[in-house]
């Protein structure tokens with residue numbers, strides 16, 4: 001094994017030019033991994049070859065239509081008619097039309113490798129379309145098995161939810177969607193947390209930019225020390241739901257991260273076990289009685305999976321129950337969790353109990369790594385947790401356990417702040433702009449919105465408006481939060497490093513305009529129910545022209561529009577363009593100039609609307625493709641594409657063309 005790693009290192013030094021990561025062919029062998037899992041006997045011997053063979057194959061691409069998207073049905077029909085059916089009709093064995101993922105609603109998977117995408121124009125076009133839709137959040141590209149934990153949590157709009165290890169946010173996105181499924185303005189709150197400050201921004205960029213919402217806050221803290229949330233009365237609150245998708249060795253992701261063939265070793269799981277334990281334990285403490293917590297990893301290793309669940313069951317005794325989810329998600333093939341596993345050192349020598357661990361290794365191995373006693377096994381029901389194997393449904397590997405708090409934890413006082421571990425190295429100072437509620441400074445805004453947009457100040461919750469600076473004169477962007485997020489920020493701002501909260505609804509404008517503020521598309525949903533002026537009903541021809549632009553210019557002269565007369569009677573400034581065509585309805589923020597009108601949304605959003613209307617979007621698609629190519633080239637020139645963070649890899653095959 002050591003030789004193998006050494007060989008790789010040598011080859012790397014000699015042959016690998018900088019940034020050639022994606023071009024390199026991996027030798028998909030790791031003897032230590034093979035031997036470790038053979039010894040664990042998790043995979044039945046007759047499935048072993050299939051297991052390894054599947055790990056060596058590329059992971060299919062999977063995508064999910066946004067759960068709460070009003071035009072979900074129109075989008076699915078569009079995909080079916082424009083791409084899926086024509087691909088099936090090709091009757092070409094080498095080309096697979098996307099197929100439904102059986103355990104997730106409106107989710108599909110297919111092979112989207114570079115060579116496949118290049119093999120047919122329909123696939124190429126579909127690939128581009130999916131990138132667009134993913135960019136604007138109407139669709140999310142997410143590994144199929146990673147969609148499982150939020151689906152088990154029975155998420156409701158009013159819940160207080162903690163996503164403890166949230167970045168890059170694929171499950172955060174799913175939770176937000178589930179909260180919005182039954183209510184377009186959920187009154188619950190999602191706290192998305194990650195210990196890594198930069199990854200908090202990745203989360204904001206990859207999730208909240210695509211799904212702006214008034215009920216989510218991003219905080220940056222160590223989940224194992226997570227401070228309890230104080231309610232409006234300053235009393236600690238408990239979470240209705242917790243997602244504990246912990247950091248792990250990730251050996252369920254070999255297919256997505258081929259670098260693991262080179263880097264996997266037994267130590268990673270052993271090193272992570274302690275922090276996984278602490279995070280899971282703290283999260284469970286903060287759960288409401290009757291509340292649910294999903295513990296999940298993308299690792300197949302029992303040291304990171306059942307051992308953590310067993311320790312929770314041991315520690316919380318009568319307060320905890322491992323929930324039987326065998327009847328949920330019927331299409332999902334899974335294997336019951338185990339009550340027995342082996343604890344192995346790096347030479348794959350087994351310790352059958354903690355007593356056998358030699359004193360020099362007591363800092364590596366801890367008692368919680370060992371399987372439960374016979375008596376514990378009977379009580380724990382570890383078979384209710386489950387593992388997903390890659391070869392069972394052409395997916396990645398995953399582990400999930402659903403835990404319920406059935407009674408209060410005796411002696412636990414949520415008011416007591418957990419001890420902060422000593423900081424190893426001082427990280428750079430946290431310099432976020434403060435979140436400041438407008439409160440007394442809201443009059444100017446109130447009268448502006450009332451005069452120009454017809455927003456009744458008695459109706460709109462102006463208490464929920466905030467800016468991100470103490471200097472109210474400098475406020476450029478105005479954010480909106482729901483009631484629970486407002487209360488959270490008021491009471492808890494000093495307790496958390498808050499990275500992002502709420503949704504931008506208005507922006508101050510410098511141009512000649514009726515109002516000092518223009519409407520932002522991100523927050524339009526929040527403001528729309530209160531706006532009674534400057535909403536213009538347009539017909540399909542006008543909307544198509546405004547979205548496509550006029551002669552390569554996105555400002556469309558009014559004389560070319562059917563709604564010219566209506567628009568010419570309105571003062572310049574921000575407007576809402578409204579169109580309803582059978583099941584599809586859209587509100588688009590726009591800008592009305594003296595002689596022109598334009599849509600204030602991204603090119604990708606324009607493509608989406610045009611596609612839903614069945615209109616031609618080819619000009620915009622070409623522009624988007626050109627811009628993406630230029631960005632890709634710039635990134636490559638700046639040293640991108642070197643296999644950096646995992647997220648970059650996950651997006652890799654979406655970014656290429």
Ligand SMILES: C[S@@+](CC[C@H](N)C(=O)[O-])C[C@H]1O[C@@H](n2cnc3c(N)ncnc32)[C@H](O)[C@@H]1O
Nearest residue numbers: 165166167168169170171195196222223245247
């Ligand atoms: C497996 S990833 C989470 C993936 C994410 N849930 C998703 O679905 O996109 C684990 C995350 O945990 C974060 N993490 C590691 N240690 C942590 C800690 N002590 N507290 C909170 N987050 C932590 C890592 O920075 C990483 O972003």
